[in-house]
Amino acid sequence: MEIPLCPSCQLSRQLGGSFLWHMNTAPVSSTGPIFSSKPIEPQSVISSSNQENKMKKSIIAASLLLAGAGAFLTASAQQQEPTPEQLAVSATETRQGVFKLLSYNMGAISGMARGTVEFDAAIAERNANRIAMLAPMIPELFAARDTRAFTVETEALPLIWDSMDEFNQKAVNLVNAANTFAEIARAGDRTATTAAVRAFGGACGNCHETFRVD
């Protein structure tokens, strides 16, 4: 029969020690916690000299401390470990954050085309460069976590994870469109720049049509 060990002994054994000498005197129970609230009375296992008593007491104290530390570490490790649901929620929020940034940078550019934002070729170019930098995060984040099995607030269609190549290609198209637009804006011509906005924005809509809830 496997004799259950008290937490101190278990820990000592894991650490390579052998503090098993009080085993028979420990209040062993097969159902409840063997070492619940009341630690073993050191007196019950100590019979020899004072010197030895002191040593055994400090060994008990040390192993109790170790057991406590072990339990604490286990508890805090459990607390810090996110559940798969929490990971899915976090992954969804992160990718939506990227889309918010894309949208923020695109907002000024399309505003310039509509005439609601003052034309500034340098800002148009800068924002397009930012979009080219951010867009590769789309495939990265969707590949990192498939959230289909979880209840998350999302407009991402499940189809994405069945058609990763096509989805990723649309992100590459966006990078190319952003680079092309940035080059046009760099030349500084207002008419040419605003005329290029529709094609640039089309790279966003082209993915939404297939992969995002309407």
Ligand code: HEC
């Ligand atoms: C490769 C596909 C793809 C491309 C390219 C793309 N999007 Fe999206 N977009 C999505 C998907 C999928 C979602 C839904 C994300 C979710 O809810 O989990 C989304 C969501 C959004 C959202 C909503 C974010 C939120 O707050 O939840 C905005 C805004 C957005 N996209 C703007 C843009 C803009 C602007 C561009 C172009 C600069 C763009 N997207 C390019 C696929 C794409």
